[in-house]
Amino acid sequence: MSKRDKKDKELGELLKQGAYDAEPNQWFTHRVLHKLPVKKNNSALHAAWFFYIAAALICLGCWVWLLFFNDTSVITVRHIIYFAATGMTTLILLFSSLVALFRNE
Amino acid sequence: MLSRVEELKLISRCVLGDDRAAFGALVEAYQPRLRRFFLNLTLGDEYLSDDLAQDTFVKAFIELRSFRGMARFGTWLFRIGLNEFYSHKRREHPTTGLDGVDSPTSTPIASSEAALDVKAAMAQLNEVERTVVTLFYLEDMPLKQVAKVMDMKETTLRSHLHRARSKMETILKTN
Numbered sequence: 440m441s442k443r444d445k446k447d448k449e450l451g452e453l454l455k456q457g458a459y460d461a462e463p464n465q466w467f468t469h470r471v472l473h474k475l476p477v478k479k480n481n482s483a484l485h486a487a488w489f490f491y492i493a494a495a496l497i498c499l500g501c502w503v504w505l506l507f508f509n510d511t512s513v514i515t516v517r518h519i520i521y522f523a524a525t526g527m528t529t530l531i532l533l534f535s536s537l538v539a540l541f542r543n544e
Numbered sequence: 545m546l547s548r549v550e551e552l553k554l555i556s557r558c559v560l561g562d563d564r565a566a567f568g569a570l571v572e573a574y575q576p577r578l579r580r581f582f583l584n585l586t587l588g589d590e591y592l593s594d595d596l597a598q599d600t601f602v603k604a605f606i607e608l609r610s611f612r613g614m615a616r617f618g619t620w621l622f623r624i625g626l627n628e629f630y631s632h633k634r635r636e637h638p639t640t641g642l643d644g645v646d647s648p649t650s651t652p653i654a655s656s657e658a659a660l661d662v663k664a665a666m667a668q669l670n671e672v673e674r675t676v677v678t679l680f681y682l683e684d685m686p687l688k689q690v691a692k693v694m695d696m697k698e699t700t701l702r703s704h705l706h707r708a709r710s711k712m713e714t715i716l717k718t719n
Contacts, residue, residue, distance in 0.1 A: 450709065451681040453716070457662025458682055459588050461579035467594065468571045471601045478562055 491536045498532055501525045546573045551617045558608055567608075571601050574618060577683060578625055584678045585629055587667055596632060600625040615692055622683075622693045626675065633671070665715040673708035676701060 443451070505521055546554070546569075557566035578600060582593035604624050611620055666674055672694075679690045687705075691698045 446709075447681075450712070451684070454662055454666075454677070454681045457660075458666065458678075459580065459583035459663065461576055461583055461593070462590075463576070464579070464594070467575050467579070467597070468568050471571050471575075471598050472564055472568055474598060474602050475564065475567070475605050478564070 487539060491532070491539070494532050495536075498525065498529050502529075546570075548616065552613060555608060555611060555613075555617065558605070567605055570617070574621055575601075577618070578621065581622065581625065581678055581683065582629065584666065584682060585671070585674060588663070592632075596625065596628050600628050603628065616689075619689055619692050622679070623695070626693060661716055665712040668711055668715055669708050673704050673711070676704045677708050677712070680705060 502525060505518075505525060509518070509521075511518065551570070554566040554570050557563035558570075575597060578597045579593055582596045583590065586592050586596075600621065604621055607624070611617065666677065669677060675694060676690060679685045679693060680687065685693070687698055687701060691701055694701065696704075
């Protein structure tokens with residue numbers, strides 16, 4: 440019965456003539472739009488992402504300075520502290536941005 | 545009637561930019577069909593039909609991100625609408641099954657005897673049969689699409705359709 444036979448077409452025509460039909464309602468769309476959830480204010484989210492990106496760039500800058508503008512032929516305690524601090528900051532930044540991303544989803 | 549490309553453009557605007565005007569355009573395009581669908585399911589209850597239609601659109605807006613675009617938006621929308629209708633029936637009659645015969649909630653005001661016969665014939669169908677008849681005959685949906693809306697196998701649908709057709713033919717011939 441996937442294709443309509445003659446009986447199906449006749450019954451369809453009869454039903455269309457006699458079945459219920461919706462009167463035009465000019466206020467329907469307006470009422471639906473009023474029932475929608477309140478629009479999210481995304482400016483706070485955009486600001487948060489701006490600071491995440493800025494922090495990521497600063498982090499990247501610190502890594503570049505550490506790796507390319509420091510004499511790492513002799514590792515000192517200062518180098519270890521710098522690496523540890525930069526590494527921790529990078530991990531915290533990655534973790535918090537992932538949390539913020541999934542929270543927003 | 546919106547083309548598939550126009551629909552997808554509007555949906556993208558809604559999802560990416562929370563564009564309410566774009567969603568309004570989708571509502572305008574689909575509201576006559578959806579309201580007519582509910583009117584025939586509820587046997588002419590205008591207030592209930594409009595409430596169900598509004599709730600369907602609101603739910604569709606909330607779940608718009610989950611729309612994959614594999615089927616037409618209309619198919620997806622009618623599926624949500626049908627689920628809303630069944631949820632409403634379960635809230636009203638928690639112990640009655642959906643295959644039970646439903647008595648009309650309002651008396652149809654027919655403009656002709658033929659219209660009255662059609663409405664009386666529809667009232668004799670159970671909800672599943674009435675849904676199939678409404679989607680297949682009134683909305684001119686191919687059986688494959690009806691199967692997606694109702695989440696049923698085509699073979700099951702064909703038997704519901706055959707039973708509904710026999711019932712309606714008997715009533716319409718008698719009258």
